[in-house]
Amino acid sequence: MALTKKGEFWYGTTSGDTQAELRSYSVANRHEAVRFAASKCDCGCRSFALQTDEEAGVAIRTCTDCGRQHLMGDNAEYVEEAVPEAHECVCENEVFELMSGVSVYEGTHDVRWYYIACRCVECNLVGVFADWKCEAGDAAAFLAKV
Numbered sequence: 001m002a003l004t005k006k007g008e009f010w011y012g013t014t015s016g017d018t019q020a021e022l023r024s025y026s027v028a029n030r031h032e033a034v035r036f037a038a039s040k041c042d043c044g045c046r047s048f049a050l051q052t053d054e055e056a057g058v059a060i061r062t063c064t065d066c067g068r069q070h071l072m073g074d075n076a077e078y079v080e081e082a083v084p085e086a087h088e089c090v091c092e093n094e095v096f097e098l099m100s101g102v103s104v105y106e107g108t109h110d111v112r113w114y115y116i117a118c119r120c121v122e123c124n125l126v127g128v129f130a131d132w133k134c135e136a137g138d139a140a141a142f143l144a145k146v
Contacts, residue, residue, distance in 0.1 A: 022117035033101030051084035058082035
């Protein structure tokens, strides 16, 4: 399915739709995401509760199947200072499929900006729920930890 706008929000059904919304958001933010990765728990589940603290640069996903919490990206070094808050969809659901994207510095593979997009598993709303400047080094290594 392609992205569909209903009122002020966008809806989609695939990770491609979530990635398209993330890319659009990042272009508007002037730090275009060029590398992407979908979150997947070690147990195989792809749906999560999400908590973030954009000021501290911290995101934590909690698997809806096994309950495992996972720090996303390079968060381990910032989590002590963070006060993460839970995300909720406009439909009041708190379970999402997650897509991360990063922009990189020109001529490098080094992360410049980090985006977390979500697709609500109940209503299919897609949107970027968190983003921040991120000096995380190699994009591939960073995205392997989302």
